[in-house]
Amino acid sequence: MRAVVLNCTLKGSPEKSNTQLLADEVVKALRERNVDTHTIRVVDHSVLPGVETDLGEGDDWPGIHEELVNSEILVIATPTWVGRPSSVAQRVIERMDAMLSEQDDEGRPVAYNRVAGVVVTGNEDGAHHVISEVSGALGDIGYTVPGQAWTYWNMGPGPGPSFTDTDHGHEWSVSTGRTMAANLYAVASALAKNPIPPA
Amino acid sequence: MRAVVLNCTLKGSPEKSNTQLLADEVVKALRERNVDTHTIRVVDHSVLPGVETDLGEGDDWPGIHEELVNSEILVIATPTWVGRPSSVAQRVIERMDAMLSEQDDEGRPVAYNRVAGVVVTGNEDGAHHVISEVSGALGDIGYTVPGQAWTYWNMGPGPGPSFTDTDHGHEWSVSTGRTMAANLYAVASALAKNPIPPA
Amino acid sequence: MRAVVLNCTLKGSPEKSNTQLLADEVVKALRERNVDTHTIRVVDHSVLPGVETDLGEGDDWPGIHEELVNSEILVIATPTWVGRPSSVAQRVIERMDAMLSEQDDEGRPVAYNRVAGVVVTGNEDGAHHVISEVSGALGDIGYTVPGQAWTYWNMGPGPGPSFTDTDHGHEWSVSTGRTMAANLYAVASALAKNPIPPA
Amino acid sequence: MRAVVLNCTLKGSPEKSNTQLLADEVVKALRERNVDTHTIRVVDHSVLPGVETDLGEGDDWPGIHEELVNSEILVIATPTWVGRPSSVAQRVIERMDAMLSEQDDEGRPVAYNRVAGVVVTGNEDGAHHVISEVSGALGDIGYTVPGQAWTYWNMGPGPGPSFTDTDHGHEWSVSTGRTMAANLYAVASALAKNPIPPA
Numbered sequence: 200m201r202a203v204v205l206n207c208t209l210k211g212s213p214e215k216s217n218t219q220l221l222a223d224e225v226v227k228a229l230r231e232r233n234v235d236t237h238t239i240r241v242v243d244h245s246v247l248p249g250v251e252t253d254l255g256e257g258d259d260w261p262g263i264h265e266e267l268v269n270s271e272i273l274v275i276a277t278p279t280w281v282g283r284p285s286s287v288a289q290r291v292i293e294r295m296d297a298m299l300s301e302q303d304d305e306g307r308p309v310a311y312n313r314v315a316g317v318v319v320t321g322n323e324d325g326a327h328h329v330i331s332e333v334s335g336a337l338g339d340i341g342y343t344v345p346g347q348a349w350t351y352w353n354m355g356p357g358p359g360p361s362f363t364d365t366d367h368g369h370e371w372s373v374s375t376g377r378t379m380a381a382n383l384y385a386v387a388s389a390l391a392k393n394p395i396p397p398a
Numbered sequence: 399m400r401a402v403v404l405n406c407t408l409k410g411s412p413e414k415s416n417t418q419l420l421a422d423e424v425v426k427a428l429r430e431r432n433v434d435t436h437t438i439r440v441v442d443h444s445v446l447p448g449v450e451t452d453l454g455e456g457d458d459w460p461g462i463h464e465e466l467v468n469s470e471i472l473v474i475a476t477p478t479w480v481g482r483p484s485s486v487a488q489r490v491i492e493r494m495d496a497m498l499s500e501q502d503d504e505g506r507p508v509a510y511n512r513v514a515g516v517v518v519t520g521n522e523d524g525a526h527h528v529i530s531e532v533s534g535a536l537g538d539i540g541y542t543v544p545g546q547a548w549t550y551w552n553m554g555p556g557p558g559p560s561f562t563d564t565d566h567g568h569e570w571s572v573s574t575g576r577t578m579a580a581n582l583y584a585v586a587s588a589l590a591k592n593p594i595p596p597a
Numbered sequence: 598m599r600a601v602v603l604n605c606t607l608k609g610s611p612e613k614s615n616t617q618l619l620a621d622e623v624v625k626a627l628r629e630r631n632v633d634t635h636t637i638r639v640v641d642h643s644v645l646p647g648v649e650t651d652l653g654e655g656d657d658w659p660g661i662h663e664e665l666v667n668s669e670i671l672v673i674a675t676p677t678w679v680g681r682p683s684s685v686a687q688r689v690i691e692r693m694d695a696m697l698s699e700q701d702d703e704g705r706p707v708a709y710n711r712v713a714g715v716v717v718t719g720n721e722d723g724a725h726h727v728i729s730e731v732s733g734a735l736g737d738i739g740y741t742v743p744g745q746a747w748t749y750w751n752m753g754p755g756p757g758p759s760f761t762d763t764d765h766g767h768e769w770s771v772s773t774g775r776t777m778a779a780n781l782y783a784v785a786s787a788l789a790k791n792p793i794p795p796a
Numbered sequence: 797m798r799a800v801v802l803n804c805t806l807k808g809s810p811e812k813s814n815t816q817l818l819a820d821e822v823v824k825a826l827r828e829r830n831v832d833t834h835t836i837r838v839v840d841h842s843v844l845p846g847v848e849t850d851l852g853e854g855d856d857w858p859g860i861h862e863e864l865v866n867s868e869i870l871v872i873a874t875p876t877w878v879g880r881p882s883s884v885a886q887r888v889i890e891r892m893d894a895m896l897s898e899q900d901d902e903g904r905p906v907a908y909n910r911v912a913g914v915v916v917t918g919n920e921d922g923a924h925h926v927i928s929e930v931s932g933a934l935g936d937i938g939y940t941v942p943g944q945a946w947t948y949w950n951m952g953p954g955p956g957p958s959f960t961d962t963d964h965g966h967e968w969s970v971s972t973g974r975t976m977a978a979n980l981y982a983v984a985s986a987l988a989k990n991p992i993p994p995a
Contacts, residue, residue, distance in 0.1 A: 209845040209846055209847065209890065210845075210846075211845075242845055248806040248807075248808075248839055248882075248883060248884060249806055249807075250806065250877065280847065280886070280889070280890045280893060281725075281889050281890065281892075281893055281933040281936055281937070282725030282726065282729065282932065282933065282936065283886060283889070283929060283933065284886070285845075285886065285890070286845060286883045286884075286886035286887035286889075286890055287845060287883075289877070289880060289881070289882070289883040289886045290883035292877070292878050292880070292883075293806065293877045293878065293882070293883055295878075296877060296878055308545070308546070310545055311545055311546075313545075323725070324722050324723065324724045324725050324749070324751060324753065325722065325725045325726065326722045326753070326754070327534070327538070327679075327680030327721070327722050327723045327726065328680065328723065328725065328726035330534060330537075330538075331530050331531060331533070331534025331535075331537075331680065332530060332534075332880060334530070334533065334534055334537060334543070335526070335529060335530025335531075335533055335534060335879065336530075336878040336879065336880065338529075338530075338533060338543055338544075338545055338546070338547065338548070339526070339546070339878055339879065340545070340878070341545035341546055342545050343542065343543065343544045343545050343585055344533070344537055344542065344543045345537075345542045345594070346507070346509055346510055346512075346537055346539070346540035346541050346542050346594075347507070347510075347537070347538070347540055348537065349537070351722070351753075351754055352753070352754045353722060353753045353754055354752065354753055354754070355722065355724070355749075355750070355751045355752055355753055355766065356724070356749055356750045356751055356752065356766040356769055356770050357766065357769040357770070357773065368753065368754040368755065371754055371755040372754050372755070375755065378597065381594070381597065382510075382594055385592075385593075385594040385595060386542055386585075386589070386594065388592060389588040389589050389591070389592035389593070389594075390585070390588050392588070392591065392592055393584075393587060393588035393591055393592065394584075394588070395544070395545075395580070395581055395584040395585065395588075396584060398577065398580065408646040408647055408648065408691065409646075409647075410646075441646055447607040447608075447609075447640055447683075447684060447685060448607055448608075449607065449678065479648065479687070479690070479691045479694060480690050480691065480693075480694055480734040480737055480738070480924075481733065481734065481737065481924030481925065481928065482687060482690070482730060482734065483687070484646075484687065484691070485646060485684045485685075485687035485688035485690075485691055486646060486684075488678075488681060488682070488683065488684035488687045489684035491678070491679050491681070491684075492607065492678045492679065492683070492684055494679075495678060495679055522924070523921050523922065523923045523924050523948070523950060523952065524921065524924045524925065525921045525952070525953070526878075526879030526920070526921050526922045526925065527879065527922065527924065527925035530879065531681060534680065535679040535680065535681065538679055538680065539679070550921070550952075550953055551952070551953045552921060552952045552953055553951065553952055553953065554921065554923070554948075554949070554950045554951055554952055554965065555923070555948055555949045555950055555951065555965040555968055555969050556965065556968040556969070556972065567952065567953040567954065570953055570954040571953050571954070574954065706943070706944070708943055709943055709944075709979075711943075725932070725936070728932060728935075729928050729929060729931070729932025729933075729935075730928060730932075732928070732931065732932055732935060732941070733924070733927060733928025733929075733931055733932060734928075736927075736928075736931060736941055736942075736943055736944070736945065736946070737924070737927075737944070738943070739943035739944055740943050741940065741941065741942045741943050741983055742931070742935055742940065742941045743935075743940045743992070744905070744907055744908055744910075744934075744935055744937070744938035744939050744940050744992075745905070745908075745935070745936070745938055746935065747935070776995065779992070779995065780992055783990075783991075783992040783993060784940055784983075784987070784992065786990060787986040787987050787989065787990035787991070787992075788983070788986050790986065790989065790990055791982075791985060791986035791989055791990065792982075792986070793942070793943075793978070793979055793982040793983065793986075794982060796975065796978065
């Protein structure tokens with residue numbers, strides 16, 4: 200089984216990404232289940248604005264798209280900015296919009312029988328909303344979202360520390376991330392054995 | 399397999415519920431798959447404000463809660479009011495909050511291995527948001543949300559007709575509702591055969 | 598100048614409302630500006646489901662509606678439940694929907710030239726979303742929402758203490774609430790002197 | 797008085813932007829009130845990812861930021877993609893995040909005493925949510941959002957035509973856009989005469 204994590208931080212490599220650090224806990228728990236897991240830091244690539252899979256010269260999306268269709272599990276990891284998913288996460292969702300009209304060999308939307316979850320970090324409140332926004336979009340596109348397939352970290356109220364500035368709440372966030380990995384794996388496995396059939 | 403539809407219209411019986419009419423298309427498609435499907439019009443019952451399963455005398459929620467734990471499939475059907483899920487839908491979600499700490503025989507959150515979808519009608523724009531809000535809440539509680547497990551009807555821009563005032567778009571809404579039923583059934587079946595295991 | 602605070606807690610009197618305690622800080626700051634401020638704990642009243650101003654016998658909404666049209670400032674105070682505004686807050690918004698077709702003496706929507714703000718408490722993340730949801734609905738209805746006309750309190754990540762269980766962050770929440778009161782008062786005053794004219 | 801419209805379409809010039817066409821109706825109504833109105837098609841500029849006002853070489857945001865601080869009125873015009881504001885709109889909001897710590901000559905957040913509104917087009921449902929998301933973010937940053945300071949166009953249910961493919965609903969969208977312009981102008985004027993004072 201394969202998983203891809205799209206880290207939607209605004210910060211390019213090699214800057215430290217708090218979102219990556221929390222996502223890494225999910226990656227670790229997926230790998231314990233022998234899931235071949237690959238992380239892409241989207242902002243390091245040129246993902247052009249638009250809603251088609253291949254926007255031609257200078258567009259790095261086709262390579263990311265290929266990872267998506269090769270993976271049964273997708274994790275979107277995003278910071279919270281002004282209470283909402285990052286512009287990089289929304290860019291990813293826009294490019295995934297084209298998957299609505301892409302089909303697998305049996306004529307199903309290509310996202311069917313794949314599962315998705317969300318990891319959120321922020322230095323302020325907003326995670327539950329970000330999770331609903333991203334999960335809702337992925338459900339539109341055809342991904343199945345297992346119960347409790349998310350984790351997050353922040354510390355309110357108001358602007359606060361970043362994930363690595365404190366240990367507050369790490370235990371809860373990591374434990375919730377491990378549950379997320381278990382649920383992604385279990386539902387992906389169930390769908391692998393008994394997939395949604397063609398219409 | 400059992401399904402329960404919670405119709406969260408603001409209108410008590412016997413007033414006509416547009417939301418019910420669209421939900422009935424999903425019910426029909428579930429019954430074609432031999433799913434024993436039961437509809438509850440929540441506003442006809444006394445569901446007290448709070449976040450526990452049983453608020454005592456005068457509280458009809460315990461009966462609805464029992465339907466939930468007896469059903470592998472949940473459909474929340476709600477109108478859009480001022481762009482958001484109805485107060486009745488939010489009341490249902492609040493009462494379901496207690497399910498977070500209820501467990502099945504093997505110690506899993508009671509909503510695990512159950513699936514949920516959303517039906518929305520409105521006389522104005524708002525359906526995708528309502529779907530994300532309700533799906534996101536149900537995912538928090540532990541329900542798995544299959545890809546494309548929703549349908550909706552409205553006709554914009556601005557205030558417009560109700561579902562039964564026009565035939566515009568009915569074909570799309572019904573067809574999308576049939577896909578929803580197929581996906582709910584398929585994912586519920588997959589989880590019945592290969593459930594999320596205890597932690 | 599008059600203000601009305603609608604406390605949308607799920608808990609009836611005399612139970613302690615954390616939301617009220619934070620809202621009281623805003624009330625205090627409004628009164629320092631000689632704003633005649635009145636608080637209504639909505640759940641103590643019978644507010645029937647529907648979208649008209651007067652649903653007849655047993656409906657306490659008409660009295661609350663009268664407070665709204667007598668007040669230049671509205672504060673909606675609500676807890677966060679499963680990341681969303683309470684069912685009581687949504688009920689209030691649904692009943693206010695009728696104000697869209699009510700006009701003042703000069704033919705303007707009755708909410709014009711009134712201002713609104715939002716107070717949120719929770720034992721988990723969700724406040725910014727609740728603020729956007731409630732503010733967005735009130736803007737639809739015609740209220741002007743001043744910049745930074747909100748405050749909130751919670752402490753993440755995950756389920757945490759209630760407002761009164763800790764002093765963490767109180768200073769920020771109170772200070773932000775005082776800014777909120779100042780901004781509500783300033784914008785209401787500006788509109789009193791130079792109202793939005795009839796179309 | 798000055799207004800700036802940020803068109804957050806994904807399509808670069810000279811491609812036709814439906815969002816621009818609806819925004820132009822608001823521009824026209826602002827100009828009738830002698831508001832000096834300038835439109836920027838954001839995607840034609842290089843707006844780097846980040847949350848500071850000047851990200852250095854290759855960053856076109858500082859010029860847009862200057863327009864913002866020179867304008868009493870801001871209009872964000874955005875398409876709906878997968879039910880949400882465009883990635884370009886979210887990028888704008890992220891860059892505006894820095895304005896939270898920028899102050900005017902009297903020590904107020906720089907967005908105070910400015911007003912904002914939202915124009916949305918889509919080929920599917922989502923506008924009210926987009927309006928709440930963008931307005932909520934701008935309110936966080938300090939903009940005042942007048943009542944009914946938005947317009948939108950779409951035609952549901954499901955994927956449908958673009959704004960220029962049909963005349964359906966144009967009258968409502970244009971009329972609502974004219975109301976939006978009137979309300980932005982009136983509230984900006986009121987705040988110009990009686991600004992929110994320094995704390």
